[in-house]
Amino acid sequence: QKEVEQNSGPLSVPEGAIASLNCTYSDRGSQSFFWYRQYSGKSPELIMFIYSNGDKEDGRFTAQLNKASQYVSLLIRDSQPSDSATYLCALETGANNLFFGTGTRLTVIP
């Protein structure tokens, strides 16, 4: 049974603050983890992927992976109103299979 858990939110942060999004998963065999952003009515857009334990930074975004504790997180620094969206955590579950969490809705308040 594969499970990916995310707080559904909504998570509200003021503009300029750090938004912290968390995801836990049950499948210890998963090796690759992805964060997608999805605006209402639009398709998912890749933000970051991470394969190795530790941190990976890309601009204002930092993904953190801890395989021993089975969690992956996404930090958004200097949050902007345009970051308001649903953030989907996803993990690969074997050949060609991507399994999504239910998503966290983020609202950045101007």
Next chain:
Amino acid sequence: DTEVTQTPKHLVMGMTNKKSLKCEQHMGHRAMYWYKQKAKKPPELMFVYSYEKLSINESVPSRFSPECPNSSLLNLHLHALQPEDSALYLCASSHEGNTDTQYFGPGTRLTVL
């Protein structure tokens, strides 16, 4: 070019109609995917094609029929759908699958009356 295109953007059909959704990518990707997404839910995998062969069918009803005519094109044929099949249908592609990043198209918003 990192674009996956889908047509049509919107589709309204009756339960007796036959229609097709189309997806195209020119990134040289060899894996293509169909997902279904209901409102406020995550995408759910329906089908995976790898090197133009169906590799995953997630127990999808036979009223959905995928087709991969070549490595750039993916179709989803629809027949005798139910109102509960109304959803956003997303196509995605990746280089070869497994740990490769999937890129999504804009989706087709399907309404079944």
